[in-house]
Amino acid sequence: MHTIGEVAELLGISAHTLRYYEKEHIIMPLRDTSGDRRYTESHIKWLQFVIKLKETQMPIATIKKYASLFLEGEHTTLDRLNLLEEHRCSIQKQIQILNGVDEMLAHKIATYRTFIGK
Amino acid sequence: MHTIGEVAELLGISAHTLRYYEKEHIIMPLRDTSGDRRYTESHIKWLQFVIKLKETQMPIATIKKYASLFLEGEHTTLDRLNLLEEHRCSIQKQIQILNGVDEMLAHKIATYRTFIGK
DNA sequence: GCTTGACTTAGAGTAAGCTCTAATCAGTAT
DNA sequence: ATACTGATTAGAGCTTACTCTAAGTCAAGC
Numbered sequence: 001m002h003t004i005g006e007v008a009e010l011l012g013i014s015a016h017t018l019r020y021y022e023k024e025h026i027i028m029p030l031r032d033t034s035g036d037r038r039y040t041e042s043h044i045k046w047l048q049f050v051i052k053l054k055e056t057q058m059p060i061a062t063i064k065k066y067a068s069l070f071l072e073g074e075h076t077t078l079d080r081l082n083l084l085e086e087h088r089c090s091i092q093k094q095i096q097i098l099n100g101v102d103e104m105l106a107h108k109i110a111t112y113r114t115f116i117g118k
Numbered sequence: 119m120h121t122i123g124e125v126a127e128l129l130g131i132s133a134h135t136l137r138y139y140e141k142e143h144i145i146m147p148l149r150d151t152s153g154d155r156r157y158t159e160s161h162i163k164w165l166q167f168v169i170k171l172k173e174t175q176m177p178i179a180t181i182k183k184y185a186s187l188f189l190e191g192e193h194t195t196l197d198r199l200n201l202l203e204e205h206r207c208s209i210q211k212q213i214q215i216l217n218g219v220d221e222m223l224a225h226k227i228a229t230y231r232t233f234i235g236k
Numbered sequence: 237g238c239t240t241g242a243c244t245t246a247g248a249g250t251a252a253g254c255t256c257t258a259a260t261c262a263g264t265a266t
Numbered sequence: 267a268t269a270c271t272g273a274t275t276a277g278a279g280c281t282t283a284c285t286c287t288a289a290g291t292c293a294a295g296c
Contacts (some may be wrong), residue, residue, distance in 0.1 A: 034274085132284085253282100
């Protein structure tokens with residue numbers, strides 16, 4: 001069981017952000033007798049997953065949706081599968097865009113180099 | 119020479135956005151006798167480049183910087199080169215992140231599939 | 237001459253995702 | 267007892283990148 005401060009430190013996000021995610025129902029930690037948030041290992045695993053999704057530009061709204069499907073239980077498995085497949089598709093599109101621009105920049109940089117002779 | 123409406127249509131962005139980019143000094147079109155904006159082919163080429171950079175999450179502030187270096191002339195070539203090289207580096211990092219998450223999702227999806235037998 | 241439609245401006249409003257403030261409380265150290 | 271630390275809340279504020287509004291100008295067609 002971890003406090004909000006520990007989790008923030010561990011994951012490299014702020015306690016503010018963790019409270020914001022809770023307000024958005026992305027993560028629902030337990031509470032101790034003083035009403036302080038308590039995060040279990042599985043909460044942390046989930047948050048690490050959320051952070052990975054965020055790094056690939058999944059919007060908070062979609063992460064919220066996935067989280068709520070998860071809480072709804074077994075019968076949402078297919079929906080979750082579809083959501084992940086769609087996101088995978090968008091990741092692949094983005095990789096293609098990035099590769100294209102990377103190549104364009106490589107050319108542009110090469111041209112700059114020949115002009116300044118570096 | 120093209121009007122703001124034509125350019126908006128051609129590039130798939132709004133006239134509002136083009137005016138916003140001008141307010142930010144990202145693009146400075148000419149003006150006709152009535153004071154209307156006029157975009158040349160080279161303006162359009164520049165805008166297409168800007169859109170490509172945007173698709174790779176380059177912030178407006180950085181695009182602005184690149185544009186202002188360009189307007190300053192020849193002696194900023196090295197700075198522009200550095201800026202593009204840094205951005206290329208960030209693109210490559212992002213590609214790695216995307217590939218990593220893509221792989222993770224592939225596993226997760228495969229696991230879901232075996233559970234529901236699809 | 238009047239309407240239509242595309243343009244002009246300054247500035248207000250919006251959505252996403254935090255980020256911070258103020259006031260408060262609980263537990264520990266001196 | 268009191269000060270410090272780290273937690274709590276509701277709600278305000280911030281940044282980015284647009285997006286829209288209001289009020290107005292101007293040229294072309296009927």
